[in-house]
Amino acid sequence: MSAPTTPGSAVADLLGLVALGELLAFERMAGDARLAPDLRRRAALGEMAAAEIANYHRLADRLATLGVPPEEAMRPYVEALQAYHDSTEPRDWAEAVTKAYVGDAITDDFLREIAGALGEPDRQLVLDVLHESRYAEFAAAEIRLAIEADPRVAHRLSMWARRLVGEALSQAGRVAAADRGALTALIAEGERVDVQALFRRLTAAHTERMAAAGLNN
Template sequence: MSEQPGSVVGRPLAERYETALYGLMCYRELTAFERLSSDARFSPTLGDREALARLAVAEFGHYEAVRERLLARGADPEAAMEPFVAAIDALHERTRPGDWHESLMKAYVIDAVSGDFYRAIARALDEETRLLVSAVQSMEEQTGWIRGRLRAALADDPRLASRLALWGRRLLGEALTQARLIGDEHDFWGNLLPHGSGEEHREVISQLFAKLVQNHSRRMGALGLTA
């Protein structure tokens, strides 16, 4: 099997992983747009409503960017997204927020963990794919605003801390479970170490999930909450 420069997987296999990853990202960005648009309606202030609406618009722009990449590859975006619809919809059904603060925490946790997961999956693919994933999953603007808004809410009402910390732990568990199921079902692990043994694959997967948890703990710490 020939190797793509800068990649550890051969080109035909890499193209399969790329199309699957694009389909996963495309549907996630579409649902993120829908979720943020819906959450904006329940914002306590017009300023908050405007900020969430802007974030929703940005997510739709990300969706369009990934969709265009699929079309450029000759892939049908709808067909590429379809294998991931049930899993992502089920995740959102299981994690319906109870109020506006919980909806912000959901965006803060789920979107960030998902972004970390996609970047990890893309690291063995070609530079073009890595750059697109990095651009689409750049969360600084969204994470920064949500982090600031949550910190302000926690300062105003310290009683929120225990509830949001517990909610954050539940969200992390759901996000990790979904990542594991999707990785298993679509064999994304083979992309990380295509020629490794079963034991080596388990070690790579273990390290990946340890990193996801570490990043989550750091983000929760930025809120003054325990992961």
Template structure:
């Protein structure tokens, strides 16, 4: 039923279809696999061994997340590789188009990209059954990386205020590329679109969801001291 008010947060919707669950877990699994590669590569850009080791540990955590998601897919009778494959082209295209040139760009990419992605999955998680909902929430990034990135970026801006403009432009490019690839996935995976629409209630609910995602992104940009 349509509503004239904007919901304050995600609401529980009808149970997700098996195809939607497999798609969602497949997207998360491939995202975790790529995050491992990305964090390991970003670690090589670190200015010292302490920072390099910290990112390497975070990369290892992503493999743990992948293994949990792959195990759940297998228990559903779905080959993990088959579940991930539909999302490979879009995610690879995003990362190829947004390869960071230095340490700070890598941090902003993870902070902005992972933040929006995690917000989206938190919105979608209530539409899943109990076990899958808990799994999705548990494999999302904890606050450790965000706090680490914020500290590094803010320190860099304090040392050289001119950095803020460059990184702000970079963040906007990241969001634009992410939206392009998200639209590509939406055009190809009807089950995910149906899950979002059914879970939010209608197109008004979908609009409210994206408004919340935009607000969350704006707050992250404000906290880190970048232009939105």
């Protein structure tokens, strides 16, 4: 039987972090859709944004059920996550889909690993709100099309992807500093999560994704 979740616990902290990520992803994708070169692509990114806000509502509802106001659970992470998005504003459609492909995927990989340390129903909730593979496939296909149209784009997008990962890791440190301790303990608890092995798996998965989209790691 899973241990009960209490306000201020690691579970509430993690759900607050994920909820804020979904909310900001919605805002970002809705804005980036205006960079799309045609209405089909604009609609596709709009659909992805709609999925993000639906996921946010699921997480907010769960937090409310636990007796934790969603805004309270999200508040410690606002500065770090907003800083990431503010420092990685895409300049064009190719950069927008690369951000969705690289940034969302590495976040999903991380959450998938950490979800294993949760009890139900929170484990399944976190897994349920991860991005659908069809969205990653759409973004990767758009990156490959951009490279086919102009091979020189590959270098620029590879550099952009490295910047995205660097910014993500930098802000992850700020998230850890902002956390009250419970979330950090959940991530670092040796019996549940091997942190060094976790980062090796994240790095390997990122390298594979870059190659699949025609980018250099």
